[in-house]
Amino acid sequence: MNMIEAINSAMDVMLGRDDKVVVLGEDVGYFGGVFRATAGLQKKHGKTRVFDTPINECGIIGVAVGMGAYGLRPVPEIQFADYIYPGLDQLVSEAARLRYRSANDYICPMTVRTPFGGGIFGGQTHSQSPESIMTHICGVKTVIPSNPYDAKGLLIAAIEDNDPVVFLEPKRIYNGPFSGYYDRPVEPWSKHAASAVPEGYYRIDLGKAATVREGEAVTVLAYGTMVHVAKTIIEEMGVDAEILDLRTLLPLDVEAIEASVKKTGRCLIIHEATRTSGFGAELAALVQERCFYHLEAPVERVTGFDTPYPHSLEWAYFPGPVRIATALTKILKD
Amino acid sequence: MPETPPERSEGSRPASNLPPLSLHIPEPRYRPGDTPDFGGIEIPAVEATPRPGEATKPDAMRDLCYGLVRVLDFDGAAKGPWNPNLAPDRLRSMLRTMMLLRAFDDRMFRAQRQGKTSFYMKSTGEEATSVASTMAIDRTDMVFPSYRQQGILIARDYPLIQMMNQIYSNRGDHLLGRQLPIMYSAPEHGFFSVSGNLATQYPQAVGWAMASASKGDTRIATAWCGEGSSAEGDFHSALTFATVYNAPVIFNVVNNQWAISSFSGFAGGERTTFAARAVGYGIAGLRVDGNDPLAVYAATQWAADRARTNNGPTLIEHFTYRAEGHSTSDDPSAYRAAQEASAWPFGDPIARLRQHLERLGEWDAERHEAQEKELDDLVKTTQKQAEKLGILGHGMHQPFETMFEDVFEEMPWHLKEQCAQMLAEQEAKFGPDWKPE
Numbered sequence A: 001m002n003m004i005e006a007i008n009s010a011m012d013v014m015l016g017r018d019d020k021v022v023v024l025g026e027d028v029g030y031f032g033g034v035f036r037a038t039a040g041l042q043k044k045h046g047k048t049r050v051f052d053t054p055i056n057e058c059g060i061i062g063v064a065v066g067m068g069a070y071g072l073r074p075v076p077e078i079q080f081a082d083y084i085y086p087g088l089d090q091l092v093s094e095a096a097r098l099r100y101r102s103a104n105d106y107i108c109p110m111t112v113r114t115p116f117g118g119g120i121f122g123g124q125t126h127s128q129s130p131e132s133i134m135t136h137i138c139g140v141k142t143v144i145p146s147n148p149y150d151a152k153g154l155l156i157a158a159i160e161d162n163d164p165v166v167f168l169e170p171k172r173i174y175n176g177p178f179s180g181y182y183d184r185p186v187e188p189w190s191k192h193a194a195s196a197v198p199e200g201y202y203r204i205d206l207g208k209a210a211t212v213r214e215g216e217a218v219t220v221l222a223y224g225t226m227v228h229v230a231k232t233i234i235e236e237m238g239v240d241a242e243i244l245d246l247r248t249l250l251p252l253d254v255e256a257i258e259a260s261v262k263k264t265g266r267c268l269i270i271h272e273a274t275r276t277s278g279f280g281a282e283l284a285a286l287v288q289e290r291c292f293y294h295l296e297a298p299v300e301r302v303t304g305f306d307t308p309y310p311h312s313l314e315w316a317y318f319p320g321p322v323r324i325a326t327a328l329t330k331i332l333k334d
Numbered sequence B: 001m002p003e004t005p006p007e008r009s010e011g012s013r014p015a016s017n018l019p020p021l022s023l024h025i026p027e028p029r030y031r032p033g034d035t036p037d038f039g040g041i042e043i044p045a046v047e048a049t050p051r052p053g054e055a056t057k058p059d060a061m062r063d064l065c066y067g068l069v070r071v072l073d074f075d076g077a078a079k080g081p082w083n084p085n086l087a088p089d090r091l092r093s094m095l096r097t098m099m100l101l102r103a104f105d106d107r108m109f110r111a112q113r114q115g116k117t118s119f120y121m122k123s124t125g126e127e128a129t130s131v132a133s134t135m136a137i138d139r140t141d142m143v144f145p146s147y148r149q150q151g152i153l154i155a156r157d158y159p160l161i162q163m164m165n166q167i168y169s170n171r172g173d174h175l176l177g178r179q180l181p182i183m184y185s186a187p188e189h190g191f192f193s194v195s196g197n198l199a200t201q202y203p204q205a206v207g208w209a210m211a212s213a214s215k216g217d218t219r220i221a222t223a224w225c226g227e228g229s230s231a232e233g234d235f236h237s238a239l240t241f242a243t244v245y246n247a248p249v250i251f252n253v254v255n256n257q258w259a260i261s262s263f264s265g266f267a268g269g270e271r272t273t274f275a276a277r278a279v280g281y282g283i284a285g286l287r288v289d290g291n292d293p294l295a296v297y298a299a300t301q302w303a304a305d306r307a308r309t310n311n312g313p314t315l316i317e318h319f320t321y322r323a324e325g326h327s328t329s330d331d332p333s334a335y336r337a338a339q340e341a342s343a344w345p346f347g348d349p350i351a352r353l354r355q356h357l358e359r360l361g362e363w364d365a366e367r368h369e370a371q372e373k374e375l376d377d378l379v380k381t382t383q384k385q386a387e388k389l390g391i392l393g394h395g396m397h398q399p400f401e402t403m404f405e406d407v408f409e410e411m412p413w414h415l416k417e418q419c420a421q422m423l424a425e426q427e428a429k430f431g432p433d434w435k436p437e
Ligand SMILES: Cc1ncc(C[n+]2csc(CCOP(=O)(O)OP(=O)(O)O)c2C)c(N)n1
Pocket: A026, A055, A057, A079, A083, A086, B148, B196, B197, B198, B225, B226, B227, B228, B229, B230, B254, B256, B258, B259, B260, B322, B326
């Protein structure tokens, strides 16, 4: 399965197992979503389980709160992560705080799925990475898969979770892992082990990072598309790096991070989102708090730049091979 | 934690006697494989729709929200109270602009298919909505367009080559390759910068109109969105502000029946018309045959006069049909019946205006074909010129440093640092002889 098929399969399994699960969003019903993530689900599970909505993100998230209050498990889709902003009030002020403000009277078991990230010539309103804004909201979990197998297992866990989850799908790797070299063809997922996705139910618990590659020289923290970009560069450079795929940013697997950085003594953080107040700042602070006396070099960040995503220069914007290689060289210098 | 609804308490009615509630999920009438028949659409006679005075109170003209303003009948005759009685030269200019828009759309669509740019959106079948509407307002009036109103720029004689440069994100692109193709910006042509986020320009148009009114200016504003986007919260915020402050603004809702794969029912169109949204706000509303350029012109002129004489905002629903896909990324055959566009009972706006002019004896097939060829050549030559400045992805883009400009008026230290980093990366990639452009 590619990533879209795995995500589709997760919803299919959950719609079949639990009649409280409903899938809603712009174009998700008959058509199956502009990225085809919900293809076939309406036909199989019926129009009241999988349905189109008005184009109104605040409404989509707001009704999901109400459905959750009734006892359903809504899985709303926001067509592009850039359009989560019009729905932000319902997410920040309502969904995220319902449990807290009502002292458990009400909960909000929704999973907001949305494709995010750049590298597809989407311009500034189809390319953003809003994960740090999500993790800044108290009461929302943030999940970012990096391959089909994880995507399915994590999405199932998210749907089963009793808290609101924002499930960010790196759309650059929907069809295959991206090397970071935009002029090289993308190998489809079918050529990779992570495309062996079981048809049925399985889950990957939220809050657990995955070790993509073991190493002794430096710990690389990444998620989503950047896991694959990092892997390519590291293999090309022949660096003995350990790569952690964080998988969930909140809750964060801080133990795995701590153990790895204490082992390697160096840490490089990579994300595609803009740099300032990005999630990398949080990671760098945590590493510094917990591993300071083990560090042999300052923690480095490789990120997108602090500008909106430019359409024609997106490959100069993207934290690609050169930026990562430069940072690795610097961090490994002595 | 309540996982199920609370138990019915004493005093509530026994559930066993109540009918089960049911949820309605809208469904379009035709899907792929169906034969569409639009016979059910009510088409009032051209003369049947009255034209109230521009100062009429909104509640005295509610019927217009549910009717259809028409001027051209299906034989090409212009009739009835809404006939704007335009001179033949003006009609010919309208026809030419709509034909130019179509030629432009066709060529740019093909350019995307040839890999020269990333994306394009056609306005085929909807040419009258943007072109006739623009001709009915003043050039100094401000428009807040959505992404399918390239006709406004063409009607205001914006240079075609600049549009193409923007589409190619090339060296000549006045937006420095930053925006997605078709997201133009042209302040000197009264054209606001297009946002990719739907309906956001609606409240902004109201704010502009409020500013114009508070300064005692004479200019008005128009706002554009699709029927699908009229479901957005911003749409409703805009209408609220407009009615409260009696803002001189015209709201255009282009009801082309489809919002990507979702038919108009998912924006609320099953229960009422989009023009009727005006009623609840105490705003004047008009529902117009969007494939009838003269009706669009007349309605817009009426609304503009109304706004300009401090009689307040108007909402115009342009009832039309999106004859092509949503964008180059869309395949409409996956969700709608193949013959819908040809079965659409209001015909094609260009063909209808042509028929009208021919009927007046002011146009003929020969002139039409000659003009078609002339416009096609014009677009082709312009395209060649634009491509000399580069196409997307072929290196002839804007200088790399431009990426960091205009985030702020002055570049702060961190952007300067990042800019230097990016230039060093380019040098590392392309060798020591590499120079920033
Ligand atoms: C806030 C926001 N949500 C979702 C989208 C994705 N999107 C782009 S166009 C579109 C459909 C709009 O349909 P409509 O308003 O009817 O205009 P039309 O394309 O038919 O002209 C959607 C859902 C977006 N651009 N912005």
